[in-house]
Amino acid sequence: MTLSNEKELLSEVSRGNEHAFSALFSAYNRPLGIHIFRITESAELAEEVVQDVFMKIWLNREALASVENFKAYLFVISKNHALNCLRKLAKERINQISLEDNVVELIPEEAAPANDYYQLLDMAIDHLPPQQQKVYLLSRHNRLKYDEIAAQMGLSRETVKKYLQGATHSITLFVQRYGNISALIALACLLF
Known part of the structure; x- marks a missing residue:
């Protein structure tokens, strides 16, 4: 995909064109999933992050018209979301371990x-x-x-x-x- 083509695609998505969004998703779904899998080491979590990020992109699609480098934008917000998910999972595991260790006292x-x-x-x-x-x-x-x-x-x-x-x-x-x-x-x- 060329940069000019991508700019046009982003502009179409920002105006609510679902076909353009589908094309954008198809172009970046797999490489983004691989990138997030490297961070999370979990196929399920990578899939969830990709879905969440694209949902956020669609919900805030008006902002896409001003994005200069979509790939960098996409990978940064995805990395941040993945790290937030990992923090949340770690916190849940700590709570679960704490529960298991202290259940008799509770x-x-x-x-x-x-x-x-x-x-x-x-x-x-x-x-x-x-x-x-x-x-x-x-x-x-x-x-x-x-x-x-x-x-x-x-x-x-x-x-x-x-x-x-x-x-x-x-x-x-x-x-x-x-x-x-x-x-x-x-x-x-x-x-x-």
């Missing part, structure tokens, strides 16, 4: 008697990171499928799957540490 013995296993499950869900909690509740309580959750939350299907697996793992650990067999059985019933 539950007073009288808080969840053996016959009140749903209260224990609710406590475990309450201690999930916000994104995992939302995905878990949409999946298990609202019975939405991965694709429906992904569309509602603006995530990739793989990210939804990863959040749900992480949530299930955290809840299971929470319940196991408390040692409530009834709650484990109830959790198994909820999972299937």
